[in-house]
Amino acid sequence: MNDEAKVKLLTITVDTPDTYSSYAGYGHLAAGLTVGLSAMAAGLAIGIVGDAGVRVNAQQPKLFAGMMLILIFAEALGLYGLIIGLVVATKKVDGLCSSYKA
Numbered sequence: 281m282n283d284e285a286k287v288k289l290l291t292i293t294v295d296t297p298d299t300y301s302s303y304a305g306y307g308h309l310a311a312g313l314t315v316g317l318s319a320m321a322a323g324l325a326i327g328i329v330g331d332a333g334v335r336v337n338a339q340q341p342k343l344f345a346g347m348m349l350i351l352i353f354a355e356a357l358g359l360y361g362l363i364i365g366l367v368v369a370t371k372k373v374d375g376l377c378s379s380y381k382a
Contacts, residue, residue, distance in 0.1 A: 303373055311369035318361020325354035 333347035 307368055307371055311365040314368060315362055315365035318364075319358045322354050322358030322361070325357065326351055329354060 329347060329350045333343070333351070336343050337347065
């Protein structure tokens, strides 16, 4: 494969310690925790509702629509966490915290 055929999929820029403030670091930490914890909560909710829904669907097929609505709301919980994480990670405030200078 030659160099011209390669496609750049993701570009990550890392600031130097002179420009990377503690505000940005804690913001990235908070964004990661927000996305991770909301995805974990959504997965837990989907697992519990899916397990109970499969068991109950055999006995009462009328509950299928209600189960699907609850699953959709649980998935929305994970998406909301992702959106909040992106907002927190991209927030830039200059001059709030000083950057590390050696």
